[in-house]
Amino acid sequence: MSDQALLSRRRFISASLLAGGGLLFDLNVPLAQAADAPPVILTAFIRILPDNRVIIGAKNAEVGQGAKTMLPMLIAEELDVDWSQVTIEQTHADQAVFGGQTAGGSRTTPREWVPTRRAGAAARAMLVAAAAAQWKVPAETLKTGAGKVTDPASGRSITYAALAQAAAKLPAPDPATLTLKDPAAFRIIGRSIGGVDTPAIVAGKPLYSIDFKLPGMLYAVLETCPAFGGTLKSANLDEVRAQPGVRHVLTLKGDGQAESLYDGVAILSESWWSANKAREALKAEWDDSAVRGFSTDGYDRQAATRRGGKADADIVRTGDVDAAFAGAAKVVKADYSYPFIAHATLEPQNCTALFKDGAIEIWAPSQNPENGRALVAKALNLPPEKIRINLMRIGGGFGRRLMNDYMVQVAAIAAQVPGTPVKLLFTRQDDIRRDFYRPAAWHGFRAAIGKDGALTAFHDHFITFGRDGKPVRSAELSATELPAGLIPNILLEQSLLETNMPTGWLRAPGSNAIAFVTQAFLDEVAEAAGKDLPTLMLELFATPHELPRGNNAPPFVTARAKGVIEKVCAMANWQGRKALPKGQGKGFAFYYSHMGYFAEVVEVALADGMPQVKTVWVAGDVGSQIINPINALHQAQGSVIEGLGQALAGQKITQVAGAVEQANFDTHPLQRIPDTPAIHVEFVKTDYPPTGMGEPALPPVIPALVNALHAATGKRIRTLPIVPEMFTA
Structure with missing residues (x-):
């Protein structure tokens, strides 16, 4: 059954989020069930077919992080069906029915661990209640399994399908009254289960948003000012309209916000190829006078000037920093930096829309659909209920698709051609030159070491981008950043430079860069103190602490940090590192982000003047349960590969006259398969609720890499990306 059929049946259900985070469903409309009848809907997520198969809705967009498989696993476990009975379908976007559907920040697992299991448990309880009523026995005496209810006393059993009609007439139980399974009884959670879409992906079937087509659809390309924020002055629209295949050439008036819409010229044609060829004939004149002054060279000059001066503001100041440095036995100083980088998703940005009868339907590869709904509602002056968003499989997100510019752009185009479906597709050049970049930054570090070799003071003058005292998106430095x-x-302070570059969340936002500079600098501090970095970190974590993190996040637990450090050092034979041949080295780093504790060791050698990563060891603590072990392994390995690519592949975005210079994978390359090392992953299970795996394994690999390079070559890498010249100077 299609997603459309599933969701047209919303008239049979209503759903609301309870204050405690559970899901309560009012299911008081019965459905007749003949042999070929439609399924009985028990909740917004569960439908039971006449042959006892179960369709489970996956509410979050699939970005490759495994949520489309993992969330139904939670439901199926508590529903007590066999995985072989389950078919998974993607839901559409509707937070009133499904709750939050944002796919980002590694929040899906901690957010859904209890409520989604309760959705399955509620349906199971209703089925058991229906069987108890039919057999006139107490519900608590009945057992479930493999999609059946069994009465141990009599030996009777009945399928969920046979009970579904009666169960659908019952009120849903209060989630607070439900007893969830003991982990010892799990039969699905904790099993390695392949991705639901993997067979179709391997077969090359059309599955992704870029593959989606509608009858009569036109393809659109969009030209905007190369310099972010420039406005359209004029264009040879009639000449472009005369190009082969072109059906429409439209102008878009933007609101000056990268998140929604810049001024642009949209070309619509019968094929994407002809639309993009017609674009070559476009001659647009832009007013970029207000934004031409921004450049990478200018940022570097400003940062160099600011580094030696007074910071704009404190982020956090504790103790007497000046006195600690004045009385230090040793003071370590170093300057670090990192560039803007792009997301460079393999699937470029795209979106399809149909505007008709005062409403719009959108097929979007969005990680954050409700934000897109709000932006489209504002741009088209539509009530939100007139906007339907269908979630599509995403060919790489990494945070890029938390932004919904492509959704607003295609909506603005489709609204000008009512009744005609439109697919907007970025070229690779569009994708890299119109991204929301990981912001660049500069760090001026100082550390004070006491006579006993202990770290006594830490100072970071953090220079990044912002305005009016507020950093741009993803350029924040937390007041709780370790060793705070x-x-x-502790003194963490910031200075802000202005930019026109749109910035955004890149996988492990903030942490992907902050881990590099802090853990690489602390490796320098450890060396100056006569110890290694694991020893320094274990000394910092020696006293049991639970440090508050704010924003309703759980506290940082020092014992969990110690656990992964000790684990990875054992995995990598850290104590034997000095026996490595000359020119090889191992480096260590620890980092906490997105509620995950990860320690990593990298072994590296120099080959033809460039690092060759031989092996990476990863130890992670994401709580008491690894829901899908094979997916968790893949997430950790993928994080390591992506982090190595950010450091080694040459990823760097530069800007001249307000515009980005890079345009494709030749100038913003990705990590390649031959450069991928052996990656060994182990998890340290602790008695804490499970947390996400999409991001926290990435940050430590970059500092572990540069620390390994120092061990192998004696050279400190203090800026990225890593290039051969760093080893020949």
Whole structure:
């Protein structure tokens, strides 16, 4: 059954989120069930077919992180069906029915661990209640399994399909009254289950948003000012309209916001190829006078000037930092930096829309669909209920598709051609030159070491981008950044430069860069103190602490950090590192992000003047349960590969006259298969609720890599990306 059929049946259900985070469903409309009858809907997520198969809706968009498989696993476990009975379908976007559907920040697992299981448990309880009523026995005496209810006393059993009609007439139980399974009884959670879409992906079937087509659809390309924020002055629209295959040439008036819409010229044609060829004839004149002054060279000059001066503001100041440095036995200083980088998703941005009868339907590869709904509603002056968003399989997100510019752009185009479906598709050049980039930054570090070799003070002058005292998106430095909270004297301060570059969340936002600079600098501090970095970190975590993190996040638990550090050092034979041949080295790093604790060791050698990563060891603590072990392994390995690519592949976005210079994978390359090392992953299970796996394994690999390079070559890498010249100077 299609997604459309599933969701047209919303008239049979209503759903609401309870204050405690559970899901309560009012299911008081019965459905007749003949042999060829439609399924009985028990909840917004569960439909039971006459042959006892179960269709489970996956509410979050699939970005490759495994949520489309993992969330139904939680439901199926508590529903007590065999996985072989389950068919998974993607839901559409509707937070009133399905709750939050954002796919980002590794929040899906911690957010859904209890409520989604309760959705399955509620349906199971209703089925058991129906069987108990039919057999006139107490519900608590009945058992479930493999999609059946069994009465142990009599030996009777009955399928869920036979009970579904009666169960659908019952009120849903209060989630607070439900007893969830003991983990010892799990039969699905904790099993390695392949991705639901993997067979179709391997077979090359059309599955992704870029593959989606509608009858009569036109293809659109969009030209905007190369310099972010420039406005359209004029264009040879009639000449472009005369190009082969072109059906429409439209102008878009933007609101000056990258998140929604810049001024642009849209070309619509019968094929994407002809639309893009017609674009070559476009001659547009842009007013970019207000944004031409921004450039990478200018940022570097400003940062160099600001580094030696007074910071704009404190982020956090504790203790007496000046006195600690004045009384230090040793002071370590170093400057670090990293560039803007693009997301470079393999599937370029795209979106399809149909505007008809005052409403719009959108097929979107969005990680954050409700934000897109709000932006489209504002751009088209539509009520949100007139906007339907169908979630499509995403060919790489990494945070890029948390932004919904492509959704607003295609909506603005489709609204000008009512009744005609339109697919907007970025070229690779569009995708890299119109991204929301990981922001660049500069760090001026100082650390004070006491006579006993202990770290006594830490100072970071953080220079990044912002305006009016507020950093741009994803350029924040947390006041709780380690070693804050672990030593008495901390000064984290920031200075802000202006930019026109749109910035956004890149996988492990903030952490992907902050881990590099802090853990690489602390490796320098450890060396100056006569110890290695694992020893320094274990000393900092020696006293049991639970450090508050704010924003309703769980506290940082030092014992969990110690656990993964000790684990990875054992995995990698850290104590035997000095026996490595000359020119080889191992490096270590620890980082906490997105509620995950990860420690990693990289072994590296220099080959033809460039690092060759031989092996990476990863130890992670994401709580008490690994829901889908094979997916968790893949997420950790993928994070390591992506992090190595950010450091080694040459990823760097530069800007001249307000515009990005890079345009494709030749100038913003990705990590390649031959460069991928052996990656060994083990998990340290602890008695805490499970958390996400999409991001926290990435940040430590970059500092572990540069620390390994120092061990192998004696050279400190303090800026990215890593290039051969760093080893010949």
